[in-house]
Amino acid sequence: MLYGQGSSATRNKSARGSAGQAAVLHVLRKRLHAAPRAWDFLSIALAIVTADVADWRSESPDGWTRELDLEIAVTDPEFWNGQARAIEEALKFLSTDVWHLRFVAGGFRPATPQNPIYPLEDCVVLLSGGLDSLIGAIDLATDGKKPFAVSNVVRGDSENQLAFAQSIGGGLRHLPLNHNATPPWSKEDSQRARSIIFIAFGVLAGTTLKSYHDGSRVPFYVCENGFIAINPPLTGTRLGSLSTRTAHPEFLNRIRDIIAAANLRIDLINPYENSTKGEMMLACKNQALLRSLAPRSVSCGRYRVYNYNHCGRCIPCQVRRSAFLSWDASLDTTYYRYNDLGRRDREHAHFDDVRSLAMALLEVESAGLDAWLGAALSYPRMGDPCPIRDLVARGLAELSALHDYFGVE
Incomplete structure (x- = not known):
């Protein structure tokens, strides 16, 4: 159940999972006004992440690859059914599963907030609490940009995310969100599809900016060193256990096509796709700030x-x-x-x-x-x-x- 509360049950009983309620309430409390297809994209991402945590890989024939069949309510099913194959292929690369997506009417679209707030920031940056996103936000602020920092809040990272947002550029506007994807039974640990929710949060935030509503394109920075983005398998036996591929160029290029097809004026950018983590640290544009914050990163x-x-x-x-x-x-x-x-x-x-x-x-x-x-x-x-x-x-x-x-x- 998206944007609602699920019910608890054992694996073999009828029950409902849930996701997204806290995130949507937080956005609405901030009186942010996002594009309709950005809300649809968030609904899709929430459904995907919930399915990812609900379906145990151990029950698949090979102990890893699952076949997931989802029906997702959106406000524009005709458009999204036209994109189903593209999304399925992106997800297949992301999680190494086989996905089947169908879109139906009835999706969530909130009313325009009373007295909406249109942030004046000129770009969006993911701020995870990790070292790479920290460097990315520091570099953007040092270059004179005004990034709107968006975080996927998880326990253990939230304090860093808040501290980093407060320390960079005199303080960044910060939107901490949590997908709260909860199945009605214990979670699958691998969660390889979770990257899609990071992108969806950032796209949603980007469409709330004043510059977006004025017709401009909004840069959305996903900052990750190129080596870990590629994450080449170290040995032949590690193919199935690769970490998430949030910033892998194959995945980002596929998502860019979907965003463009949706006429969402969001430019997905990894400025460090050709940099190692060490090179990022050496080239950081505010070395004093990096020295003070880097050891705290995760x-x-x-x-x-x-x-x-x-x-x-x-x-x-x-x-x-x-x-x-x-x-x-x-x-x-x-x-x-x-x-x-x-x-x-x-x-x-x-x-x-x-x-x-x-x-x-x-x-x-x-x-x-x-x-x-x-x-x-x-x-x-x-x-x-x-x-x-x-x-x-x-x-x-x-x-x-x-x-x-x-x-x-």
Whole structure:
């Protein structure tokens, strides 16, 4: 049930999930006036995220790939049914599942608020609480832009999101939203489709700006380093367990086409698609502010598992630590649960993610980068693979320096 409360039940009983009520109420309380198709896109994203958390991968034939069949209420079903195939293909890439979407009438569209507020900001930026989005917001503000910061609020990140918004550019207008996707049973952990809700929140926010209502296009910045955006599989066995692909150029290009077809004047931009995380830190346009805030940012893929601490050994943690090493290792005051990656036990050097990266670095050294990459850069909508290949090489060099620093073998 979108924009409402669901009911609890066991897996085998009739029940209803829910999503989106808090988000829509927050937008309406702010008296923001968004475009009708932006509301439709949010409804679609909420339905997708709710299905993603409700359907257990363990029950699929191969233990991973699911087939999801959704009927979604929107205000313009004729248009969205024309886009169903494009959305399905984008989702297939995002979550590696098979999606079937049908759109019907009856979707949610709030009335225009009384005395609506049209923010004067000139762009939108996702502010996750992570290091990359922090750098992106700092750079935009330092360049003289006025970004409207939008966050997907999750426990453990909300304080950082608020603190960063207050610290950048004299204080950014901040829209913290939560999809609250809740199935009537326990959640599927992987949640690979959740990226769509980040985009939907940002698109909705972009259409509330005064410049949008005046007919202008609105830049929407999704700031993520190019290496983690590509997230090349380290070994052949890691294909199914890749992290989310929020900023992967294949996914962003597909979403750009859908946004354009909807006549939503939102330009989706990742200004760091050709930068490593270390390069982002080195090139940040307000180094003093970055030094004060960077250690507080969150990168860990298992942050909540370790009581809101960085594990230090997952792939996002290793990318973070290699970036700090490239920038200034002395400034990395982050607490890492597993700090010394060179310790030869299953908690450190023999941990799966550390070992997989070590194996990848060894394969690149012995067989060459192209042999290791294989078909990872062969997706049809990625664009020119040459700068991406060079980017991956530089990202691996940063990670190799981290392993050398700790003596990982």
